[in-house]
Amino acid sequence: MKPALLLVDLQRDFLRRPGLHPRPPILRAAAQRLLEACRARGLPVHHLHTHDAGEPVLPPAAGERVWAKKRYRGDVDYGHADTLIVAGLYLHACVREAVLDAHERGLRVWIADDAVGTTEPDHAELVRIWMETRVATFLDSDAIVRRLDGLPDEQAVEIRDLEAEPFDASAWADRIEARADEFARTIHEEIGKPLPLARAEVGFAVALAHEAARLVPEQGEGWRQRAHGTLAVITPFNNPLALPVGRLAPALHVGNAVVWKPAPQAPRVAQLVEETLDRPQSMHRIDGDAAVARRIVDDPRIGAVAFTGSTAVGRALGVRCARRGIPLQAELGGNNAAILLADADLGQARAWAQAAFGFAGQRCTAIRRFIVEESIRAPFEQALVDAARALDREAEVGPVISEEQVAWLLELLADCDVAVGGTARGRWMEPTVVRNGLTDRETFGPIALIQPATDLEEALALANGVEHGLAVALPGASRKL
Numbered sequence: 001m002k003p004a005l006l007l008v009d010l011q012r013d014f015l016r017r018p019g020l021h022p023r024p025p026i027l028r029a030a031a032q033r034l035l036e037a038c039r040a041r042g043l044p045v046h047h048l049h050t051h052d053a054g055e056p057v058l059p060p061a062a063g064e065r066v067w068a069k070k071r072y073r074g075d076v077d078y079g080h081a082d083t084l085i086v087a088g089l090y091l092h093a094c095v096r097e098a099v100l101d102a103h104e105r106g107l108r109v110w111i112a113d114d115a116v117g118t119t120e121p122d123h124a125e126l127v128r129i130w131m132e133t134r135v136a137t138f139l140d141s142d143a144i145v146r147r148l149d150g151l152p153d154e155q156a157v158e159i160r161d162l163e164a165e166p167f168d169a170s171a172w173a174d175r176i177e178a179r180a181d182e183f184a185r186t187i188h189e190e191i192g193k194p195l196p197l198a199r200a201e202v203g204f205a206v207a208l209a210h211e212a213a214r215l216v217p218e219q220g221e222g223w224r225q226r227a228h229g230t231l232a233v234i235t236p237f238n239n240p241l242a243l244p245v246g247r248l249a250p251a252l253h254v255g256n257a258v259v260w261k262p263a264p265q266a267p268r269v270a271q272l273v274e275e276t277l278d279r280p281q282s283m284h285r286i287d288g289d290a291a292v293a294r295r296i297v298d299d300p301r302i303g304a305v306a307f308t309g310s311t312a313v314g315r316a317l318g319v320r321c322a323r324r325g326i327p328l329q330a331e332l333g334g335n336n337a338a339i340l341l342a343d344a345d346l347g348q349a350r351a352w353a354q355a356a357f358g359f360a361g362q363r364c365t366a367i368r369r370f371i372v373e374e375s376i377r378a379p380f381e382q383a384l385v386d387a388a389r390a391l392d393r394e395a396e397v398g399p400v401i402s403e404e405q406v407a408w409l410l411e412l413l414a415d416c417d418v419a420v421g422g423t424a425r426g427r428w429m430e431p432t433v434v435r436n437g438l439t440d441r442e443t444f445g446p447i448a449l450i451q452p453a454t455d456l457e458e459a460l461a462l463a464n465g466v467e468h469g470l471a472v473a474l475p476g477a478s479r480k481l
Contacts, residue, residue: 003110003148004044004081007031008088008098012054015089018441019119021312025407028057030115031087034141041148044081048074048088048098073097083108085144086136087115092124099136109136110144113291118312125316129323140291157286157295162230162257165282169249173209175276176202176245183241183272190266191237192399192427197359205245212249227255228303228327232296234317236309237401238362240266244273247306248283257282259302261293265401297321305329308364311442311468333442334470337369337463341456341474342376346383348475353387355473356448357431360400365471368443371451371459381433381450385420388431399427400445409445412438421446440466 010031015024022030035058038045045064049056050071060066067076072094078084084102086109088095095116102109111131118124132138143153176183180202187198233247240263251258260283262270267287274285286292290313297305297320304327307317311333321328338352355367372380391397400406406424413422413432421432432447439449453459463472 001083002081003038003083003085004046004078005035005038005085005087006046006048006076006078006098006102007035007058008048008086008095009050009053009090010047010057010088011049012057014050014053015057015117016054017119019312020089020117021119021121021310022114022117023405023408024117024411025404027115027117029404030112030141031058034085034087034112034115034144037141037145037148038085043148044079046076046078048076048094050094069094073101076101078102078105078107081107083110085110085112087112087141089117090120090124091116091118092120092127096127096131099131103135110147111136111138112141112144113138114140114289121312121315122319125319129320138291140289157288157292159259159286159296159299159301160284161301162259162284163281164227164252164255164257165279167252167279167282169209169213169253172245172249172277173206173213176209176241177206179272179276180206183269186268186272187240187266190268191240191401193238193359194395194398196395197398201239201242205242208242208246209249212253215250215253230257230259230301230303232293232299232302232305233258233260234293234296234305234307234309235260235262237263237265238359238364240269241273243308244270247308248273248277251306252279252282256303257284259284259286259296259299261286261288261296264289293317294320298324300324302326307331331364333444333468334364334366335368335440335442335466335468336365336471336473337371337451338367338473338475339453339456339459339463340370340372340376340380341459342373344373344376344380344475346376346379349380349383349387350390352384352475353391353431354396357388357391357397357446360398360429361446361448362401362444366444367448367473369439369449369451369463371453371462373456373459374452374454377450377452381419381435384448384450385433388420388433391431393428397431397446400424400429401427403427405445409443409447412441412443413447419450440468442468 047060047066067074084107099109183202184198187193188195231251235243306329308331314330314332416437417435419433421430423430
């Protein structure tokens with residue numbers, strides 16, 4: 001085997017485009033690890049760059065070839081290579097063209113799954129599906145390095161045949177409640193959620209399980225509940241107990257079996273969920289990354305999918321579910337607004353700060369934009385800044401989930417007018433209030449934007465003028481809508 005590495009369009013301007021997934025620091029770090037591994041093994045490295053797209057974020061080393069292109073495809077000479085490893089931007093366009101070019105030349109192609117990005121997730125997913133069945137193999141960078149060293153791939157994901165069995169959601173609620181302290185401590189330790197918020201999550205999970213027990217698995221007035229067979233449930237890191245319970249309890253209660261892929265950031269919480277659930281015949285937990293989620297959704301035994309996570313991943317999974325003709329229930333990104341009119345009570349500033357910065361803003365319902373009537377903008381800003389400074393970092397805010405996420409958030413702030421915050425140490429980022437920018441970004445971090453409005457009508461237009469939805473608040477207003 002004679003492998004070579006191709007890095008496509010890893011350039012400053014492309015990495016700054018809104019909507020890039022994975023987020024730039026995560027993608028750049030994965031590509032960097034792969035590049036260092038190839039350099040350490042003395043493999044040929046090629047850089048393919050687009051004219052006028054900015055400086056490369058991974059500069060070429062001495063002896064590495066740099067190829068230029070103006071549009072989608074460049075003319076690269078791979079020499080004697082018979083295997084091409086590809087990373088870079090964009091999967092739906094230039095990466096696709098580079099892969100097709102290599103395939104036409106007879107090269108075997110490995111695409112670094114965690115080191116390719118896109119701004120068009122649904123388009124990219126169709127491209128991925130087509131390429132993985134015809135012209136390329138998708139592997140994460142660690143798997144590629146194992147192959148370079150002649151090591152076997154990790155064991156393939158295996159989904160067990162499952163059968164529905166009688167389920168008492170209230171009994172599960174009681175088992176969770178009996179281990180409430182253990183759940184709360186583990187949530188706090190694994191993802192950094194402040195302990196008071198972790199305890200509140202446990203209480204919410206117990207309530208959700210009891211609510212599921214009240215469902216009637218038969219037709220009612222104007223609605224019905226029926227089993228789909230085996231469901232796929234994919235849950236995120238920020239509520240590693242409550243969200244799985246909110247999906248698993250009703251699914252099992254109405255007679256489904258479930259394949260559950262929890263968030264990889266909270267494995268011990270997932271283990272506790274599985275222990276308290278104790279459903280060996282009707283629930284199969286599978287740990288893994290996005291590639292594992294795709295394999296689960298593609299399995300012909302899966303009859304429906306429930307997903308909570310980013311808009312980009314949700315759109316990609318929607319493509320796969322549509323191809324199979326199965327239902328998808330998805331809770332995706334939010335860019336929530338609170339509208340503060342002239343009669344708003346500025347004494348509630350601490351509550352607003354908690355709504356924006358609690359758990360470092362890592363909640364889909366967090367307030368990300370405060371749309372403020374112009375007449376109170378200055379006093380509101382001062383009140384929010386003072387409240388943000390006064391929050392307890394341990395008990396109310398907590399750390400961001402990863403240093404890569406912090407790096408991305410700090411990059412977003414580069415062009416913003418920051419009223420307070422904007423700094424970080426490790427995973428701990430200061431609650432940050434900005435006066436401009438980030439209007440249509442779901443930051444999922446401790447950042448809040450203040451947007452001025454002349455009246456209620458303009459405020460509502462601003463609230464609705466973003467791609468994301470989910471929630472809006474109108475606290476303390478005396479005016480009628």
